[in-house]
Amino acid sequence: MRRMRAIRYDAYGGLEQVKLGELPEPRLGTGPLVRVKCAALNPKDSLFRKGKFALLSGRKFPKQCGLDFAGVVEREGGGLSVGTPVFGALNEWTFRRGTLAELVAPDAHEVAAIPPGVDAADAASIALVGLTALQALRDVARIAPGADVLINGASGGVGTVAIQLARVLGAKVSTVSSDEMRAFCTSLGSQEALAYSTLPEVLASRRFDTVFDVFGNLRFGKARGALKKNGVFVSTVPSLGRVVSDRLSRWSSHQERLVIVTPRRDDLDQLGAWLREGKLRAVIDSRFPLSDFAAAFGKLESKHTHGKIVIEL
Ligand SMILES: NC(=O)c1ccc[n+]([C@@H]2O[C@H](COP(=O)([O-])OP(=O)(O)OC[C@H]3O[C@@H](n4cnc5c(N)ncnc54)[C@H](OP(=O)(O)O)[C@@H]3O)[C@@H](O)[C@H]2O)c1
CATH class of the missing domain: 3.40.50.720 (NAD(P)-binding Rossmann-like Domain)
Known part of the structure; x- marks a missing residue:
């Protein structure tokens, strides 16, 4: 099985638990296999990594980070063909999947096509x-x-x-x-x-x-x-x-x-359309390469970011 670079942790705790390592390529769900171009961070990534919701996320490791993604379909699924630019958000509670990785396998309702003219970082930031x-x-x-x-x-x-x-x-x-x-x-x-x-x-x-x-x-x-x-x-x-x-x-x-957010293809399509029409703009606080994940998480955990922190792969 192919392996991919991914942010992973093998125990709950502080940022010292997190490393850039390797994992097997994700198994396909009901959607496509996506090669990730950009991901974005959310407070949930840190809260779960600290083990604050361990009752939900369980004790199976390794775990991954990241819910938001934008990238390109590498293996078709969920009605999205190879080469299509896509974005979405994972409905992930165990963090056995994550988007701070070269590949992600969202379910069909967690992913939508990026409309023409919309930037991948903007799409990942809005999901x-x-x-x-x-x-x-x-x-x-x-x-x-x-x-x-x-x-x-x-x-x-x-x-x-x-x-x-x-x-x-x-x-x-x-x-x-x-x-x-x-x-x-x-x-x-x-x-x-x-x-x-x-x-x-x-x-x-x-x-x-x-x-x-x-x-x-x-x-x-x-x-x-x-x-x-x-x-x-x-x-x-x-x-x-x-x-x-x-x-x-x-x-x-x-x-x-x-509100408990639920990824839905229709809603992602609506957000994508508003981005394309200029009715909505993504607000990006800062961008980091994957290798600089520690600085990115440090910024997120300051709780004073203004818009989204984007991770570029
Ligand atoms: N239920 C769900 O489905 C769901 C989904 C998404 C997010 N969430 C939760 O929603 C919350 C917000 O998420 P987010 O992505 O917007 O977080 P975020 O981007 O990390 O929030 C940072 C913002 O919080 C403001 N802030 C800091 N201290 C504050 C205070 N004492 N009172 C009011 N605002 C303060 C900061 O403003 P200043 O720098 O101007 O102070 C900063 O702009 C998080 O707890 C997240 O886990 C829940």
């Missing part, structure tokens, strides 16, 4: 965060044109896409970020770019149809008073309490909901 923002705003919050939406933690990976998608869906967008990133949020479409320091006052004095807590550190109890009747609070960070509230509060006049 997981784009799916998350789209599913949070369109499917969970069900925002309607004219809705008042507040996005907390707006300058990160999910936030920078959420600002743009909320506008595409017709919402009026307010954002909360560090003071230095307010102008950046405005440049992405925020109509009211607020600083973190004003959040308590905003929550006490304003009403929104949706509060999207992208960073995930806002408690529902604090945001509830800022929701209009039938308003929805959406968080990205799961906890047992949030899973229960997600079910129970659906019948309440103020919902506490959770």
Whole structure:
């Protein structure tokens, strides 16, 4: 069996566990075999590597890193033929697959064709965060044109896409970020770019149809008073309490909901089309070669990246 270069780790822990090594080429799933050109990092890569979700990810090693990818089909599958430029995000909870590798074998629903004219790094950068923002705003919050939406933690990976998608869906967008990133949020479409320091006052004095807590550190109890009747609070960070509230509060006049991103070909196609039409732009914080993975993870783990960290192969 062919072998490939890949980022791997053989025990949970800090960055010292991670190395650039070799692994057997991945086994085909329901989709194609893809030669990876670019990948992008997400906080989930670090959280799982640290073993914070070991109950889900299990104790089988080696494990890999990376969920987002863009590349070219090397072996056809899932209706995508050899040579097609593709992108996507893995729905991966065991990290026995990863995209920081020369080859990846996504399932058919985790991959879509990159539209002509769209750059591979942009496509890789938009996959997981784009799916998350789209599913949070369109499917969970069900925002309607004219809705008042507040996005907390707006300058990160999910936030920078959420600002743009909320506008595409017709919402009026307010954002909360560090003071230095307010102008950046405005440049992405925020109509009211607020600083973190004003959040308590905003929550006490304003009403929104949706509060999207992208960073995930806002408690529902604090945001509830800022929701209009039938308003929805959406968080990205799961906890047992949030899973229960997600079910129970659906019948309440103020919902506490959770987004759990699910890769879907249709949604990837939609994100690709918006990239091609210029309705959405990928925000890239920085780029690293695969060999510089430690610096890339160090930057991700600072929690102050503005957009995506791209790994180029
Ligand atoms: N449930 C799901 O399906 C799902 C999917 C994707 C992501 N997530 C989760 O969503 C969260 C955000 O993901 P991401 O990709 O956007 O992360 P990210 O890009 O790493 O987020 C970095 C951003 O967080 C901001 N930030 C740092 N400290 C903050 C604070 N105390 N309050 C508010 N914002 C703060 C930073 O802004 P400043 O530098 O301006 O402070 C920076 O722009 C993560 O916890 C991730 O695991 C969940």
